[in-house]
Amino acid sequence: MWVKQISVFLENKSGRLAAVTRLLADHGFNIRALSIADTSDFGILRLIVNDPAHANRVLKEAGFTVSETEVLAVEVPDRPGGLARVLDLLHQAGINIEYLYAFVSKAGENALVLMKVEDLQRAVDVLSAQGITIQGHDVVHQI
Amino acid sequence: MYWNADLECVPLEQRRELQLERLKSLVRRVYENVPHYQRVFREAGLRPDDILTLDDLAKLPFTTKDDLRRTYPFGLFATPLRNTVRVHASSGTTGKPTVVGYTRQDVDIWSEVMARTLTCAGVTQDDIIQIAYGYGLFTGGLGVHYGAEKLGATVIPVSVGNTKRQIMLMQDFGTTVLACTPSYALHLAEVLEESRVDRTRIRLRVGVFGAEPWTKQMGRELESKLNIVAIDIFGLSEIIGPGVASECLYNTGLHIFDDHFLPEVIDPVTGKQLPPGEEGELVITTLTKEAFPLIRYRTRDITKLYEEPCPCGRTHVRMSKILGRTDDMLIVRGVNVFPSQVESVLLEIGQTEPHYLLVVDRRGPLDQLEVWVEVSDKVFADEVRHLETLEKTIQRELESTLGIGVKVKLVEPKTIERSQGKAKRVVDKRDLYNRDK
Known part of the structure; x- marks a missing residue:
């Protein structure tokens, strides 16, 4: 149900972000x-890539x-109001969001937002109950 | 101008007699009163009666900082605590400090050698001396203080820091002598330049700088910026504090007050004594100390000795300005810092790799200590907060152990250079040591 995100520790110095993205590019991610x-x-770089387990290995190596x-x-x-409704629902359920960021591309008519929350399963339940779609990694990693 | 001409200017032969007499009595005293010395003398097959000439000094075992650590806190004291009127402490090589003690007579001798030091610098009872060394467990502040009072100068015991107030007092009280670390003096000089202080209200004429090494070039800079004569003074808490040796106005090296502190220079690898003029590790035996006497203490400071007399008339053995260290100790803002202290703090926190690097830089005149620590997979979590908390924890623990401000920087793994042999733990970007003489 949820999506694997890769986080990379980066020192704040020039060229580090370029090094990560170059490495991923060279391996076809x-x-x-x-x-x-x-x-x-x-800094902490957070990434959604098409094959997270493999990317993790490549980066570690x-x-x-x-x-x-x-x-x-x-x-x-x-x-307008699309994101606000989702956040309201989580707020009412008392679920804190640690951070969120948006996908570059859309899933059909909808935008796709990535969220790190304290309690993933409860967030899924709360949102699904209101007809909001949560995408799994099978879809997300292939977008 | 001398403080105690009888002792400072005596012919060498006469001083050697005094040294031998004091050495014999010292050896007997430590043998009878300090279990550590009794043990190491026995292991070396020595008895106090075996010391018959000054050359026999070379038979005695060395004392090291490790011996001080092992006997923490009072194990090397030769008198009961009842007779100890003062203790000071400086950083040890790991978590625990190095503790030293003074009897009333020790404090008197300390005052005497500091009065000699100040007289070497041309200070008299007509001077007003602003003591901007730290007061407290550090020996700098109180050491200079007692000497200046004995000399009869007017003492302003302001301690270190609060630069604006230092400058105000300097103007209002008419300070003529500044005593502090050379890096703090440089900081004061720069703040003085930036503030629009009427320079005719600054009456400084002498700077008495020590507790950290400084180059002649830095001395020239201080002399021109503050319009003073800059005098290098040398000491370490284990021996007594400031007052072990001092430059005079002839600028011929530092006169070691060797009626109290008997110096040798040795090859740090073989331990063999080196002749005058050769560079090696300074070793000192405290001839007169009662509470905390040391036999052949290895200072880890590199210097050379000179025996020919100085034009000032003092016959003390002289040493060059400090040329370096034989260990990896750093002196940051007058405070001794050992990489091993950082290591023990990191191990205690236990969340990081034991790969770290100390980076010291002089941004502006004040030294900055950065400690770089590698972030491992073990500790890395996706949250910024988590890493910031770790950074703060390390910083707090380091500051409490080292006693100075530290900036902690988390770095990527494997970015700290690995070496095959001894790990490189320190990058010192300052230019501290004279290599020109």
Whole structure:
């Protein structure tokens, strides 16, 4: 039900992001979505790629610090208020969102938003009950 | 101008007699009162009676910082605590500090050698001395303080920090002598340049700088910026604190007050004594200390000795400015820092790889210590907060152990260079040591 995200520890110095993306390109991975959380010293690059287990291995072998995290891929209607409704539902259910970022491409008519929440299963239940589609990795990694 | 001409300017032969007499009595004292010395003397097959000449000094075993660590806190004291009127402490090589003690007579001798030091620098009872060394467990502040009072100068015991107030007092009280670390002096000089202080209100004429090594070039910079004569003073808490040796106005090296502190220079690998003029590790025996005497203490400082007399008339053996270290100790803002201290803190926290690097830089005049720590898969989680908490924990623990501000930087794995033999733990970007003389 949820999607595997890869996180990479990056020092804040020039060329590190280029190095990761070059490595993934050389191995034929397609980056589906990404975001960076940064502090003054370091950043965490979060990636959705087509074959996360393989990408994880490749990055580790190249000496990067990598971890895998499970996140939700939530379909959000691509119109004003689409995201607000989803977030309201989670808020009412008392589920905190640690971070979220959006997919570059759409799933049909809907935008796709990636969310890291405290309690994945409960978030899925809350949102599904309201007719919101959660995409699994079989779909997401192939978009 | 001398503080104690009888002792400072005596013919060498006469001083050697005094040294031998004191050495014999010291050896007997430590043998009778300190179990550690009794044990190592026995292991070396020595009895106090075997010390008959100054050359016999070479028969005695060395004392190292490790011996101090093993006997923490008071194991090397030669007098009961009842007779100890003061303790000081400096950083040890791991978590525990190195503790030293003073009897009333030790404090008197310390005051005496510091009064000699200040007199070497041309300071008199007419001077107003602003002591901006740290006061407290660190020996710098109180050591200079007692010497300056003995000399009869007017003492401003301001301690280190609060630069604006330092400059205000300097103007309002008419400070003529500044005593602090050379890096703090440089910081003061730069703040003074930036602030629009009327320079005619600054009456400084002498700087008494120590607790960390400094180059002649830095000395020239301090002299021109502060319009002073900069004097290098040398000491270490294990021996007594400041007051072990001092430059005089002739700038011929540092006069070691060798009626109290008997110096040798040795090859740090073989332990063999080296002749004057050859570069090696400074070893000191405290001839007169009561509470915390040391036999052949290995300072790990590299220097050379000179025996020919100085034009100032003092006959003390002189040492060159410190040329380096035989271990990986760093001196950051006057505080001793050992990589092993950082390692023990990291091991205690236990969440990071034991790969780390200390990076010291002088941004502006004040030294910055950065500790780089590799982030392993084990500790890396997807959350920024988690890593920031780790960074803060390491920083807090390091600051509490080292006693100075530290910046912790998490770095990618394998970015800290691995070496085959001894790991490289330190990158010092400062230019501290004279290699020109």
